[in-house]
Amino acid sequence: MDARDAIKIGMSAERILVVRPERTVGHFVPGMPMVYATPMMILEVEMASGDAIRSCLQPGWVTLGTEVDIRHLRAAPVGASIRTTARVIAVERRVIRFEVEAFHGERKIGDGRHARGLVNVENFTRRLAGQ
Template sequence: MDARDFIQVGTAAERTLVVPPERTVGHFVPGMPMVYATPMMILEMEMASGDAIRGRLQPGWVTVGTEVNVRHLAAALVGATVRTTSKVIAVERRVIRFEVAAFEGERKLGEGQHARGLINVAKFNERLGAT
């Protein structure tokens, strides 16, 4: 399967999240500030990337995250509305590369790149011995 046959550079998606307490660093690490946690921001970036291409995948195929290179630039408090964007910047045979960012209003909270690998679910599960 070659992703270049059905995913185009420029394909994009965005997600919006109101930061809940359970997505803050203080939720995971007692004594830390109750601000949007870096891993949670990256999760939204990965989810937006998946959203951008999900409708273009063949039945039985999905993508999984394979690379993350993200800078967390600014904090966001509980209750902040965070908009996360993702845009396809390169398509290789089975790797799709994205430019990702997160914003609170016009203020950039994070930016970077993310890659997802194209896999056949049945073959992947068989190889891992999963059901």
């Protein structure tokens, strides 16, 4: 599959979640504040990116995160409603690049870039088994 045949610049998706205690830095690191953890924000922008293009993938193909360049700009407490967005900004044969953002209400709490690699699951699994 060549991503350029199916995925178009501008495709987008968003996800909404409520910050639970298990998504805070304090949950992972005792003594730290109970605020939305950067790795959890990265997970959400990766998932929004996948959501933006999943319906265009041929059967047997998925995308996997390959690059993350994210800034976490502001803290968000437990109970905050977080909206993450992803928009395709470039499409190569096997790489799709996204602009991503995260918001708490109208306040931007994160932004950056993310790339996903196009992978044939059967071939990928076979290569892993041979390692």
